Amino acid sequence: MIQGEFDEIGQLFFEIDLIAANGENFPTIALLDTGCTEWLAINNQDLQGLGWRRIETRDVQTAMGETTLDTYLGKVVLDGEEFTIEVVAGAAFRETLIGAPWLRQRRLVAHFSAGLLTLE
Numbered sequence: 406m407i408q409g410e411f412d413e414i415g416q417l418f419f420e421i422d423l424i425a426a427n428g429e430n431f432p433t434i435a436l437l438d439t440g441c442t443e444w445l446a447i448n449n450q451d452l453q454g455l456g457w458r459r460i461e462t463r464d465v466q467t468a469m470g471e472t473t474l475d476t477y478l479g480k481v482v483l484d485g486e487e488f489t490i491e492v493v494a495g496a497a498f499r500e501t502l503i504g505a506p507w508l509r510q511r512r513l514v515a516h517f518s519a520g521l522l523t524l525e
Contacts, residue, residue: 407484409437409522417515417522421503423447424480424487426456433501437513437524441504442466444490445481448498455479457492465493472497483507484524 409419417437422430431454435445443465457477465474472495479492483503512525 406523406525409524411515411517411520411522415517417513419483419503419522419524421501422482423455424482425454426458430482431455435501435503437504437507438502439505439508441502442506443493443502443504444488444506445479445492446498446502446504447492447494448501449475449494449496451501452477452492452494460491467497469497484511 407419409417411417418434419437420432421435422432424430433451457479459475460478461476462473463476464471474493474495477492477494478489480487480489482488507524514521514523514525516522
């Protein structure tokens with residue numbers, strides 16, 4: 406189980422680890438975006454130091470419409486478990502986003518009044 410936090414407007418944040426190609430671990434705060442259909446979306450600038458391999462360029466539907474993004478094969482650690490996932494990268498991403506596919510594998514518990522946020 407991974408503990409998360411709410412911000413003042415109710416956004417859901419979790420700490421995850423990004424694993425660089427050289428094995429180095431980079432903890433980061435990621436916003437859970439249930440409207441995001443990707444496992445992980447990251448800003449191009451944040452991606453540079455990870456050394457992940459680009460696998461394709463494809464069209465992706467975003468909140469701002471359809472756009473073409475590069476897709477990488479990346480490694481993340483969530484709740485102590487390492488995953489190899491597809492990651493989209495673009496200049497428009499202000500936050501690192503974890504998307505709805507995680508909710509197919511994990512249960513989200515968000516109890517705002519109790520201040521409880523977990524991804525199990």
